[in-house]
Amino acid sequence: MADDKKTKSEPLGEFIRTMNDLFQEKPGKGFLQSIDDFFKNPFPLHSFHVETIDTGKETIITAELPGVKKEQLNIEITGNYITISVTQNELITEEDEINKLYRRKQMRQSASRTIALSQPINEKEVKASYRNGLLEIRIPKINGKIIQIDE
Numbered sequence: 285m286a287d288d289k290k291t292k293s294e295p296l297g298e299f300i301r302t303m304n305d306l307f308q309e310k311p312g313k314g315f316l317q318s319i320d321d322f323f324k325n326p327f328p329l330h331s332f333h334v335e336t337i338d339t340g341k342e343t344i345i346t347a348e349l350p351g352v353k354k355e356q357l358n359i360e361i362t363g364n365y366i367t368i369s370v371t372q373n374e375l376i377t378e379e380d381e382i383n384k385l386y387r388r389k390q391m392r393q394s395a396s397r398t399i400a401l402s403q404p405i406n407e408k409e410v411k412a413s414y415r416n417g418l419l420e421i422r423i424p425k426i427n428g429k430i431i432q433i434d435e
Contacts, residue, residue: 343423350417369396
């Protein structure tokens with residue numbers, strides 16, 4: 285019976301050894317490195333969360349942008365649309381004097397979200413602040429003119 289246990293556990297042991305070998309070889313290490321690089325990037329720019337709140341007097345737009353610097357943000361207003369854009373540029377340079385290798389990688393990522401509001405925006409009255417990865421845009425509502433109807 286001891287031999288039966290040994291033969292049954294060996295296939296599993298062989299599978300584990302094969303998986304360990306896979307991740308120890310160059311392609312496996314490259315794969316693991318790409319996973320590490322993905323999680324090192326604090327802000328994947330594919331999209332970001334935006335929330336819009338209407339208080340009656342103003343519209344408050346908040347965007348969660350962890351890891352983004354203020355210089356990477358751009359806010360553009362066109363009519364009743366407001367667009368929040370984020371651009372990340374990164375230049376990575378690696379030198380290996382022993383093997384005479386030089387590697388340079390440049391990455392550029394960008395993402396934007398456009399929010400449509402129910403009325404035109406007065407650009408002069410809009411206030412924006414950015415603290416601890418949270419962008420807040422306050423847009424006061426424009427009071428319309430009431431028109432009297434003649435009989």
